[in-house]
Amino acid sequence: MPVPDFEPVIGLEVHAQLLTRTKIFCGCSTRFGAPPNTQVCMVCLGLPGALPALNRAAVEMAIKAGKAFGCRIAERSVWARKNYFYPDLPKGYQISQYELPICSGGAVPVPGLGSIPLERIHLEEDAGKNVHTATGSEVDLNRSGVPLIEIVGKPALRSAEGASEYLKSLRLCLIYLGINDGNLEEGSFRCDANVSVRRKGESKLGTRVELKNINSFRFVRQAIDFEIARQVELIESGGKVVQETRLFDNEKGVTRSMRSKEEANDYRYFPDPDLPPLRVSKEWMEGISTPKLPHEIADALAAAGVSQADARSIVSDPRLVEVHRKVGGDPKRAALFVVGELGRAVNEKEADLSALKFDPALVQEVWKLQDAGAISSTAAREVLAELIRTGEAPQKIVERKGLAQVSDQGALEAVVDAVIARNPAEVEKYRGGKVNLLGFFVGQAMKDLKGKGNPGALNALFKKKLGP
Amino acid sequence: MKADLLPLSLVSEALASGTVPADALLEAFLARIRALDGRLHAFLRLTENEAWAAAKASVQRRANGKALGPLDGVPIALKDIFCMEGVETCCGSRILRGYHPPYDATVVRKLRQAGAVIVGKTNMDEFAMGSSTENSAFGPTANPWDLTRSPGGSSGGSAAAVAARLVPGAFGTDTGGSIRQPAALVGCVGLKPTYGRVSRFGVIAFASSLDQVGPFAQDVKGVAHLLGAVAGHDPNDQTSSERPVPDYASALDKGVRGLRIGVPPEYFGEGLAPEVEKAVRAGIESLRAQGCEVRETPLPNSPHAIATYYIVATAEASSNLARYDGVRYGHRAKASQLLEMYEKTRAEGFGAEVKRRIMLGTYALSAGYYDAYYLRAQKVRALIRRDFDQAFASVDAVISPTSPTTAFRLGEKMDDPLAMYLNDVYTVPVNLAGLPGISLPCGFDSKGLPIGLQLIGRPFDEETLLRIARAAEPAEQRLPPILEGR
Numbered sequence: 001m002p003v004p005d006f007e008p009v010i011g012l013e014v015h016a017q018l019l020t021r022t023k024i025f026c027g028c029s030t031r032f033g034a035p036p037n038t039q040v041c042m043v044c045l046g047l048p049g050a051l052p053a054l055n056r057a058a059v060e061m062a063i064k065a066g067k068a069f070g071c072r073i074a075e076r077s078v079w080a081r082k083n084y085f086y087p088d089l090p091k092g093y094q095i096s097q098y099e100l101p102i103c104s105g106g107a108v109p110v111p112g113l114g115s116i117p118l119e120r121i122h123l124e125e126d127a128g129k130n131v132h133t134a135t136g137s138e139v140d141l142n143r144s145g146v147p148l149i150e151i152v153g154k155p156a157l158r159s160a161e162g163a164s165e166y167l168k169s170l171r172l173c174l175i176y177l178g179i180n181d182g183n184l185e186e187g188s189f190r191c192d193a194n195v196s197v198r199r200k201g202e203s204k205l206g207t208r209v210e211l212k213n214i215n216s217f218r219f220v221r222q223a224i225d226f227e228i229a230r231q232v233e234l235i236e237s238g239g240k241v242v243q244e245t246r247l248f249d250n251e252k253g254v255t256r257s258m259r260s261k262e263e264a265n266d267y268r269y270f271p272d273p274d275l276p277p278l279r280v281s282k283e284w285m286e287g288i289s290t291p292k293l294p295h296e297i298a299d300a301l302a303a304a305g306v307s308q309a310d311a312r313s314i315v316s317d318p319r320l321v322e323v324h325r326k327v328g329g330d331p332k333r334a335a336l337f338v339v340g341e342l343g344r345a346v347n348e349k350e351a352d353l354s355a356l357k358f359d360p361a362l363v364q365e366v367w368k369l370q371d372a373g374a375i376s377s378t379a380a381r382e383v384l385a386e387l388i389r390t391g392e393a394p395q396k397i398v399e400r401k402g403l404a405q406v407s408d409q410g411a412l413e414a415v416v417d418a419v420i421a422r423n424p425a426e427v428e429k430y431r432g433g434k435v436n437l438l439g440f441f442v443g444q445a446m447k448d449l450k451g452k453g454n455p456g457a458l459n460a461l462f463k464k465k466l467g468p
Numbered sequence: 469m470k471a472d473l474l475p476l477s478l479v480s481e482a483l484a485s486g487t488v489p490a491d492a493l494l495e496a497f498l499a500r501i502r503a504l505d506g507r508l509h510a511f512l513r514l515t516e517n518e519a520w521a522a523a524k525a526s527v528q529r530r531a532n533g534k535a536l537g538p539l540d541g542v543p544i545a546l547k548d549i550f551c552m553e554g555v556e557t558c559c560g561s562r563i564l565r566g567y568h569p570p571y572d573a574t575v576v577r578k579l580r581q582a583g584a585v586i587v588g589k590t591n592m593d594e595f596a597m598g599s600s601t602e603n604s605a606f607g608p609t610a611n612p613w614d615l616t617r618s619p620g621g622s623s624g625g626s627a628a629a630v631a632a633r634l635v636p637g638a639f640g641t642d643t644g645g646s647i648r649q650p651a652a653l654v655g656c657v658g659l660k661p662t663y664g665r666v667s668r669f670g671v672i673a674f675a676s677s678l679d680q681v682g683p684f685a686q687d688v689k690g691v692a693h694l695l696g697a698v699a700g701h702d703p704n705d706q707t708s709s710e711r712p713v714p715d716y717a718s719a720l721d722k723g724v725r726g727l728r729i730g731v732p733p734e735y736f737g738e739g740l741a742p743e744v745e746k747a748v749r750a751g752i753e754s755l756r757a758q759g760c761e762v763r764e765t766p767l768p769n770s771p772h773a774i775a776t777y778y779i780v781a782t783a784e785a786s787s788n789l790a791r792y793d794g795v796r797y798g799h800r801a802k803a804s805q806l807l808e809m810y811e812k813t814r815a816e817g818f819g820a821e822v823k824r825r826i827m828l829g830t831y832a833l834s835a836g837y838y839d840a841y842y843l844r845a846q847k848v849r850a851l852i853r854r855d856f857d858q859a860f861a862s863v864d865a866v867i868s869p870t871s872p873t874t875a876f877r878l879g880e881k882m883d884d885p886l887a888m889y890l891n892d893v894y895t896v897p898v899n900l901a902g903l904p905g906i907s908l909p910c911g912f913d914s915k916g917l918p919i920g921l922q923l924i925g926r927p928f929d930e931e932t933l934l935r936i937a938r939a940a941e942p943a944e945q946r947l948p949p950i951l952e953g954r
Contacts, residue, residue, distance in 0.1 A: 042571050046791045048559065049551045049573060049670040051705050081787050083833070085810055092790020137806075139795065268833035270842060273677035273784055275706055 006197045006235075008228045009205055010163050011119075011155035014170060015148050016180040017126065017188040018061045024125050024147035025052030025095065032186055036131070036140035044145035046090030051274050058147035060288055061179040062102050062123045063280065065149055068177055068290045069118060071106030076279055077122075079272040084265045087139050088128040096124035096150075098269040102278065108153070109295045110169040111312070113162055119152040123278075149179075155194065155205065160224035164217045167191060172294050176318050184215050191215075195224055196241070197231045206231070207241040211255055214248045223248040227255050297321055304331035310339045319353040326360035329367065337363055341384045351388050358391035365394040373454050379403035407454040412445075415453070416461045419444045430466055438462055472496035475945065476636040476690025477717075480538040483530070490526040490541030494519055494585055497543045501587070501634045504950055509609050510619075510629040512548050514588035515555055519543065522585040529583065538693040538717070540583030545629045545638040548589040549596060550681075551670040552576050559672045560594040560622075562605040563817025564798045573670025574702045575639060575681055582697040587635060590625030594819045595789065596646055596674040598622050599891040600881065603821045608878055611654055612948035613917055617875040620650030620891070623684070627654045630684040631918075632950055637694050638684045643674050644777050645871075645895025647682045648907035652870035652920020655909045655948070657941065658684045659691045660895075662928045663902035664709040666695075667702030673788040675781035676707075678899040686945060688908065688938045692716035695930060711928055719931050724758050724939040727932070730765025730863035735894050741873045747911035747919040748869045751940055755867070758939050765859045765866060769851040773897040774889055776852065779832045779845035780900070786829030792817060824885065853901040860926050865936050868894050870907040870920035894922060904930045906937050912946070 023030055026043035042050040066073045080098035101122035107115035126148050128141035151170065157163045171189055174180035182189050191214055196206035209231070214223045226248075231241050245264070246255040292300075294315040301311035301324075314320045320338055327334040345351040366387065370380040375398055386397045398404055406412060419441055420427055430437045441462045446453050471479060471488040482488045498516065505511050526541035535541075546552070549559050551569035558564040572580075579586060593603035601624025602608040609624045611617040612632040619628040623640025627650035630638050640647045642660035651658025659682045666681040673679060683694030699713045731752060736745060756762045794800035794813030801812030818826070832841035859866060871891055881888040898905040903924055910921040921940065925933035 042569075045796060047551075047569065047571075047797070048557070048564065048567070048672040048791070049569070049668075051669050051707075053704055053706055083787050083790060085790065085793060087793075087795045087806065090791060090796060092793060093787050266835045268787070268830065268835075268838075270783060270787070270833055270838070273675075273707070274673075 005200055006228075006232045007200050007202075008158060008160075008224070009155045009196045009198065009208075010157035010159075010224060011194045012153045012157065012163060012166060013192045013194070014151045014153075014167070015126075015190040016151065016174055018058050018147040018149060018179050019181060020055055020057045020061065020147055022055055022057075023145035024055050024058045024123070025145055028145065030146045032188070034142055036138070036142060039142045040144065044090070045141055046092075052095060054275065054278070055147065058123060059102070059278065059280070061147070061177075062121060062149050063285055063288050064177050064179055064290055065121055065151070065174065066103030066106065067285070067288065068173060068293060069103075069106035069108055069121070071103035071118065071121060073280055073285050074100060074102055074104070075281075076100065076277050077102040078277050079275040080269045081272045083268045086127070087137070088130050088141070088144070090128065090141060090144055094125060094127060095272055095275070097122035100277075102280070108166060108170050108173065109293065110162075110166050111295060111298075113165060116156050116166050117154040119154050121149050121151050124148050124150060155196075160221040160228070163193065163224055164221050167217060167220060169294075172316070176291055176294055178291070184217075187215065191220060193220065193224055195227045195231070197228055197235070207243050209241065209243070209255075210245045212245060212247050212258065213250075219248060219250050222250070222253050223255060226253060230255065294318075301331060301335065306332050306335040310335040313339045313343070317353065323353075323356070323360050327363045328361065329364050333367065334363070337384065341381065342388060345385065345388045357389070358387050362387055362394055369394060369398060373405060373407045373456070374398070375403050375405050376452075376455070379405065402452075404452060405454050406449050406452050407457055409457070412453060412457055412461055415445045415448045416441075416458065416465060418448065420465060427466060441466070470496070472500065473633055473947070473951075474636070475687035476542065476685040477538070477687050477693060479636045480542055480690070480693060483541045484535065484538075486530070490523040490530070490585065491520070493541065494523040494543055494587070497587065497635055500632075504632055505634060507610060507615055507950070508612060508628050508632055508634070509607055510590055510625045510632065510634055511545070511588045512558070512591050512606055512625070513556060515552070515586055519585050519587045522580070522583070526583050526585065536581070536583035537697070539579070539697050542584055542637060543587045543635045544579060544584045544694075545588055545590050545626055545635040546576070546586060547592050547623050547626050547638070547640045549592060549641050549672045550576055550589075550639065551672065552586070552589070555589065557589065557672070558605070559596070560592040560604040560606065561817065561819070561822070562799060563792045563813070565605075567798050569670070571670060574667035574704060575698045576670065578698050584697070590623070590629055590638060592625055592640075593622035593646075594822050595672070595785070596622040596641055596643055596679075597785070597821050597825055599645065599649055599888050600876070600878070601625060601650070602878060602882055603819055605819055610878070611875045612950045613654065614875065614915070615950070616877055617917070618653065618878050620653035620871070620875065622646040623658075624650045626684050627651055627656060627658065630654070630656045630686060631948055633947075636685060637690055639681060639694070639698070640684060641671060641674075641679055641681050642895075642899065643678045643680075643781060644899050645892035647684065648895050648905055648920070648922055649871045649891055651684055651907040652922075653875040653918065655918025655920070655946075656684055656686050657688055657691045657906065657908045657937070658682065659695060659906045659930070659934075660898065660904065661695060661699065661930055662709070662904045663899075664707050665904070665928065665930065666698050667700075667705040667708045669702055669704040675784040676788060677784060678777075678781055680899070688934055688941050689717055689720055691906070692720060692934050709928065714931055716931060716934055720935055720938045722935055724755060724760050724936050726759060726761070727865070727936060728761045728763065728863040729755055729936070730763060730859050730866045732765050732767040732770065732859070732866055732868060734767050734770045735868035739872045739890065739893065740869060741913070743913040744869050744871070744873060744919050747913075748867070748921045751910040751921045752867055755936065755940055760936070763863065765863050767852075767855045767859060767866070767897065769848065769855050770897045772848050773852055773900055774893055776845045776848045776900060777892075777896040778828065778889065779841050780849060782825040782829030783832045783842050784829065786826045786833065789818075789822070789826055821885070849900045852897050856897075856901045856903060856924070864926070864932055866924040868922045868924070870894060870922040874913045874915065874917035874919055898922075898924050903927055904933050906933055908937050908941050910940070910942070
């Protein structure tokens with residue numbers, strides 16, 4: 001939303017659940033959707049006497065993110081307790097990192113926006129969930145202790161659209177890293193936004209408002225746009241923005257004050273005495289590999305001749321990148337297949353990217369048939385569609401569906417001769433200069449051949465026989 | 469002497485030699501508990517069923533020639549701070565009344581594996597906050613030497629139980645002196661191991677960076693047996709050390725010739741009762757006579773220890789005790805709103821001292837005060853630790869009184885928290901520095917009350933500490949009057 005005279009300043013904080021098998025400080029499963037309070041133990045229930053024991057897999061995933069975004073990985077970081085009372089927080093504090101996080105600095109690549117700098121990435125544990133029913137409130141602690149990284153971006157974004165693009169790119173990167181499933185609906189990827197506005201040219205930041213409960217890309221845009229407009233209106237009518245936390249109401253599309261700065265919790269952070277500082281040795285860090293990020297893969301595809309648009313479509317889902325790789329051969333042609341035939345099949349629910357029925361390497365066999373003239377390009381598309389649906393060998397599909405193309409010179413010549421003999425008037429006109437009648441002859445021959453004639457060969461034959 | 473009056477190491481020998489079977493031994497101790505504990509109130513509850521099963525299993529093992537070690541068949545009491553599956557564990561607090569943990573503390577598990585017979589849970593100051601056991605929500609414990617006096621605290625129940633021979637051994641926890649001070653006040657041996665030597669998993673937390681589990685017995689060798697059974701790394705407690713556990717009992721009798729003992733002048737100043745000083749100095753002389761080299765060792769920052777401790781410990785406690793909110797377990801007050809429920813639950817569930825410390829700790833961590841209190845306290849803590857590091861460059865152990873006075877009267881200090889805090893003036897620096905410390909009897913005052921001396925050792929050098937303690941412990945054991953029918 002363009003706002004003349006004002007510049008919005010936006011910074012996002014993303015909480016991403018890590019895809020570890022077990023929780024960050026105990027051995028309980030992290031599986032989503034289990035019956036309430038079935039994945040809990042003394043540690044994640046915060047029972048008296050229980051102590052946390054760190055899951056190294058969570059640390060490795062945080063390091064992975066840090067390396068991928070070019071952060072500094074701290075050799076020594078410190079666990080801190082964030083103290084506040086809430087029924088879904090069993091210990092009365094959350095184990096997090098405060099003064100010394102595991103990753104600092106770095107940037108997230110956002111196509112079209114360049115790099116958006118990060119403040120830090122730190123590790124922490126998730127809280128449980130309060131469930132409100134007609135008869136009262138209940139607490140489900142299955143989520144308590146699920147590992148999170150909080151990715152804190154610098155206030156470098158200047159529009160709701162940009163914020164949404166940043167989030168999309170960040171989400172995709174985490175999926176590529178294999179550390180988060182990117183599921184906004186189930187809450188495994190959550191976003192808070194800090195929004196302020198200032199007059200253009202002003203270098204001082206305005207008073208910021210923290211927006212919570214924005215759990216879709218659309219809501220991110222709506223919430224931020226609403227908030228920008230609200231703040232600008234407030235300032236222009238002589239008012240002042242107050243520092244507060246506001247909740248986004250996605251039904252009404254508005255933000256509402258949740259608590260003011262004065263009502264804000266004093267979290268009384270201090271180093272957690274139950275956990276020694278987290279040491280990350282050089283060897284440990286170097287042993288953790290990071291796969292290529294989507295923008296790097298897109299660049300490589302474009303360099304190999306794939307169109308920018310197709311490259312972007314492919315990297316939007318790492319499974320498509322995988323199919324593209326497995327198809328092999330000419331990257332551009334493979335891209336056309338992935339974006340074209342496969343994309344269409346997925347849209348029409350004829351294919352499921354998580355459970356493909358075919359071996360992508362077979363696509364090349366279809367191309368070979370097409371290039372050898374054994375099938376027409378139209379037939380090739382049909383074979384590919386059938387291949388995606390059934391996984392059957394291309395040659396079998398061609399046979400079963402009778403899609404083979406007649407390229408045999410003798411057979412074609414007989415048909416060509418018959419067509420010429422049948423249409424003396426047209427032959428005369430052609431020879432008299434109406435060369436665009438060639439299409440008519442080829443069409444007639446195709447009809448005789450029930451569409452299976454090799455059009456190129458037919459063209460050449462007619463030209464030769466009718467030629468001057 | 470009857471087996472049930474012997475110090476732990478001799479009880480252990482009696483069991484090993486077959487002089488007394490474990491079930492008969494258990495019956496003797498249970499009989500004494502029944503006879504005396506009505507007046508002492510050392511126990512909060514007995515675990516007789518478990519104890520009988522354990523004693524019988526021990527008898528069976530001995531019959532099969534498969535005894536587990538020095539603790540096999542030895543009755544043991546546990547401070548009510550250790551979680552035991554299915555056994556009510558209250559930590560001396562009303563807020564945990566009716567709470568039955570679903571799991572065992574690592575220490576409990578290890579004791580069972582060593583064949584120990586756990587007879588019950590002992591009284592304590594609520595959440596281990598106190599030096600007299602009077603802060604228990606379930607009434608105070610009496611000192612076996614004078615029932616009108618306190619046994620010290622917070623592990624007063626365990627100390628009194630050992631002193632009155634209700635059990636030969638017991639475990640407590642020590643955050644600022646809660647094992648050593650009661651050991652001194654009831655005349656038994658109490659050891660606080662190095663921070664990280666014993667797992668804290670399943671031990672209800674007071675101040676996590678200071679809490680440490682340790683044993684009581686009448687003799688140093690008994691304490692060595694108890695420590696050996698529970699020491700060692702625990703993957704469930706990441707602050708526990710991976711250092712190997714030596715055989716503590718085997719090195720006890722090497723003598724002390726050539727060992728250097730440091731005497732810190734700061735621990736012999738104002739507030740120290742002359743009779744206590746005299747007895748401790750006599751203990752020092754006895755070590756010198758056995759070949760120890762004694763020298764003065766300054767610990768200049770120790771006088772700041774109490775102030776430092778009451779910031780660090782209360783800060784951690786304010787966070788550790790946040791979980792008692794009435795949502796999941798323990799006491800829950802009736803209320804219609806969440807905040808009201810929290811407030812009433814905690815107002816009703818916690819006692820005055822616990823509330824005082826939660827408020828102190830919350831304040832010390834608050835925005836705007838953190839640097840002046842918590843952060844500064846951590847810096848002073850580092851200085852206190854550095855003093856000890858420097859001392860240990862030239863001595864093998866430091867010696868001091870354990871407590872400035874002998875046992876005080878019940879009720880005497882309840883209205884004066886600061887006077888109560890000063891009980892721990894010599895023990896608190898040891899927790900702040902994370903070092904091992906042991907208190908052992910070194911005589912009696914003119915009222916016939918026991919006096920304790922403290923030895924402080926290098927980190928993880930409990931072996932040397934126990935060796936010196938062994939040389940300093942009295943040759944004869946005097947029985948408290950309650951055992952002589954007085």
